[in-house]
Amino acid sequence: MSFPQNRLRRLRRSEPLRALVRETTLDPGDLIYPLFLCPGEGVRREVSSMPGVFNLSVDEAVREAEEAAQLGIGGLLLFGLPESKDETGTGAWDENGIVQQGLRALKASSAAKRLVLIADVCLCEYTSHGHCGIVVQHGDSFEVDNDPSLELLARTAVSLTAAGADVVAPSDMMDGRVAAIRAALDKASLMQTPILSYASKFASAFYGPFREAADSAPQFGDRRSYQMDGANLREAMREIELDLAEGADMILMKPAMPYLDVVRAARDRYGMPMGAYQVSGEYSMLHAAFQRGWLDPTRAMLESLAGIRRAGADFIVTYFAKDAAKLIG
Ligand code: PBG
Numbered sequence: 001m002s003f004p005q006n007r008l009r010r011l012r013r014s015e016p017l018r019a020l021v022r023e024t025t026l027d028p029g030d031l032i033y034p035l036f037l038c039p040g041e042g043v044r045r046e047v048s049s050m051p052g053v054f055n056l057s058v059d060e061a062v063r064e065a066e067e068a069a070q071l072g073i074g075g076l077l078l079f080g081l082p083e084s085k086d087e088t089g090t091g092a093w094d095e096n097g098i099v100q101q102g103l104r105a106l107k108a109s110s111a112a113k114r115l116v117l118i119a120d121v122c123l124c125e126y127t128s129h130g131h132c133g134i135v136v137q138h139g140d141s142f143e144v145d146n147d148p149s150l151e152l153l154a155r156t157a158v159s160l161t162a163a164g165a166d167v168v169a170p171s172d173m174m175d176g177r178v179a180a181i182r183a184a185l186d187k188a189s190l191m192q193t194p195i196l197s198y199a200s201k202f203a204s205a206f207y208g209p210f211r212e213a214a215d216s217a218p219q220f221g222d223r224r225s226y227q228m229d230g231a232n233l234r235e236a237m238r239e240i241e242l243d244l245a246e247g248a249d250m251i252l253m254k255p256a257m258p259y260l261d262v263v264r265a266a267r268d269r270y271g272m273p274m275g276a277y278q279v280s281g282e283y284s285m286l287h288a289a290f291q292r293g294w295l296d297p298t299r300a301m302l303e304s305l306a307g308i309r310r311a312g313a314d315f316i317v318t319y320f321a322k323d324a325a326k327l328i329g
Pocket of ligand 1: 122124208209216279280
């Protein structure tokens with residue numbers, strides 16, 4: 001049967017009808033809100049390339065978390081701006097590191113009962129060179145040395161979990177980090193802590209504003225020798241497969257919008273819980289258009305999030321989490 005018996009417009013005539021047949025839902029509980037913790041007290045410093053995103057001291061982060069919990073947001077993803085940086089990123093696993101302090105304060109707050117506290121595990125915010133692992137120089141060129149970096153990442157994951165992280169999320173893209181982190185957590189009797197692996201992470205221009213927010217831009221070179229080439233879908237599937245074999249409990253796909261086909265392919269192929277990260281550049285790009293009046297903020301934001309869910313993500317890491325939760329909660 002076709003037209004005129006079939007008229008798809010019949011089910012689009014009112015919002016209740018549209019709601020009844022809507023295929024994709026978006027709940028505040030599906031959203032994860034990234035926070036950037038910085039030293040000090042009462043600090044709330046806006047990131048210039050990310051309107052509405054702030055570097056927050058721990059006390060301010062607790063306030064932000066309470067608001068997020070009230071809005072029904074699913075969890076927080078924590079990043080840190082340490083007091084000082086060095087070659088090996090010691091601040092990442094320092095017991096009194098910035099995220100460790102934040103985790104202890106958040107755990108003690110009422111928000112912790114309603115939010116999953118996810119700690120990003122990486123060295124780039126803590127190394128003086130801004131790379132995600134240990135750097136070795138070879139004359140004029142350099143290499144991010146995979147295997148020695150694993151031990152530092154594992155140490156970081158244990159330290160963050162001991163401080164109160166419910167989930168650890170390695171974003172460094174070293175080979176073998178999931179296995180190294182799993183082994184270290186188990187050895188520390190933290191076998192119940194899940195790993196959310198950024199399994200499919202592309203070397204992307206869309207991380208630009210984040211590097212301002214987290215002060216983590218590489219001082220030389222780029223990340224293309226460890227993050228994936230944006231042209232590769234099959235390789236993304238291999239990354240996921242290996243991370244699952246190493247013991248990842250959930251995976252994160254990143255960025256979201258330019259890679260929705262990768263999200264869909266992963267969803268069709270694997271059964272594990274999966275999130276997608278609507279990264280800083282996706283957020284800033286939309287905001288730039290909002291500021292010029294070129295896009296309707298509410299509609300464009302919700303459409304971008306619904307698209308990521310429709311592609312197959314169970315949850316979305318997004319800087320829009322609070323704004324979206326206010327609209328859909
Ligand atoms: C750390 C990390 C990055 C992001 C998340 N974790 C930056 C990078 O890899 O350069 C990017 C997030 C965003 O752009 O919002 N490795």
